[in-house]
Amino acid sequence: MSSRDEAAAAAIVSVAATWDGALVGVALAVFAASAWAKYFSTSASLRRIAAAPSPRISDLRSLLHPNDSDSHEDRDGPLVVVRGAVSALKAQIVSQSSGERGVIVQRTQTFLYNEWRGIFGWSFDLDSFIEKTRKEPRSCSVRSVPFVLVDGGYWPHSGFVHVSLDCSSHPLPLTTVYHHLHPVQATPYTFLQAIFGNGYAVGLLDEEKILPVGEEITAVGICRTQHGIVEIKSCPELPCFLSNMTKGEIEADLEVKTRILFWSGFVLGAVSISILSYAVVRNWQRWKSWRQVQQLHEDAQVQTSSDNGSDDVPDGQLCIICLMRRRRSAFVPCGHLVCCSSCAMSVERNSSPKCPLCRQNIRSSIRIYDS
Structure with missing residues (x-):
């Protein structure tokens, strides 16, 4: 395969994978609807021709x-x-x-x-x-x-x-x-x-x-x-x-076409419904995850604003990254309480998050509240 064909194939795959295949599902649904429309039209024509009389011309x-x-x-x-x-x-x-x-x-x-x-x-x-x-x-x-x-x-x-x-x-x-x-x-x-x-x-x-x-x-x-x-x-x-063709041959030809259109519409419709259902579920889960991240970000901003509005923080309680807010979040699994909530979230979003104190890989952070 030439480089041009590979690029075209990659572009087709990227378009097909957009929104977890939603575009492919919509395209298949359009083809299925077209097949069903032709099926109903052809079957109606078959019924009319089968019921039509075939007399002698005289x-x-x-x-x-x-x-x-x-x-x-x-x-x-x-x-x-x-x-x-x-x-x-x-x-x-x-x-x-x-x-x-x-x-x-x-x-x-x-x-x-x-x-x-x-x-x-x-x-x-x-x-x-x-x-x-x-x-x-x-x-x-x-x-x-x-x-x-x-x-x-x-x-x-x-x-x-x-x-x-x-x-x-x-x-x-x-x-x-x-x-x-x-x-x-x-x-x-x-x-x-x-x-x-x-x-x-x-x-x-x-x-x-x-x-x-x-x-x-x-x-x-x-x-x-x-x-x-x-x-x-x-x-x-x-x-x-x-x-x-004779009348019998015309009816036989239309019967074959109706079967092909019926199964084409059925298969395309089933595949399109499956793809669209998968795309809807996947995007719904992504939207929920995005909403959770947004909620966490808003909570972190509220906590940060509350930290900024508190009294003067002793030097030993300042975040070692921003040196402005109180240490509120502890890293898991090392347990070091060295960052504020905002900086802790920034560390977690790194591709390889590590504790800024011991440089150990971390999984998450937890909020520490004073008694």
Whole structure:
């Protein structure tokens, strides 16, 4: 491990040990709360999808409200799960790279950067952050045409449902049809970037994905009528809209995710509660110890002020350290009564406390009162 990595590890350990791990406990509690929130959201989605009917596309109209009319065309219907083949309403989109036809074509271009730290083994943190952000796609273009899901055969000779992608942010079941890496030519500036460990582009990844015509997909969404046509749109509360998986596979996938989220939230929550409880107890004990020391210090100040306010002290009774106050404290175990209370406390706070008279190690001091 390099010296830089050791310093970073030491800094992480010091931050983690702050307040007896209270920061780590709070961070784990945040992660646990996030896991529980995702668990409840995913389990609710699983229950809704499991309870949703999965009729044939030709039977969707029978599930809609019988009183739907032109004045209620935008009225949302039930949540349904249907599976059918993709079919374009009119024209299809032809992929420029592969020549395949589809209803959705997505093309992305992403710069790939090196992970070398440079000759000196370090890099500027700001530059590293900037280069990480540059790993996002440089350009992304999506083209789509209206399409439907058909229930066997070809549209319009069979039952169909129109798929609405409006206001949908769910991932699409696209198929990669083109994947090519273009190398990036090095420049003199690239040489300087390599020396100082700054990330530099080594290639441009060009990808193209499509949703081909005729592919069997599953739609999980709200069914409604729009201008007399049965339509299915996405539900924002659900984790998916269009998928290559069947309804049973979607339910199985969500069940696995709910188990993972449940146990993640349980374990993280238990660990965070343990760490926070330990931190609270430890800091409470430290606070009590600090209060006891403060109380002793206040008592010593009161005793010192009472000593200062007394009559003149004979020379034989003066503290051998300050030569101003009466000897009041005896050291343990030697038993020498040679210091006032304030000086005795100062001696005890030393790293290696010793009696100022016999130089023997001492454990504490006791207050001596006159009869």
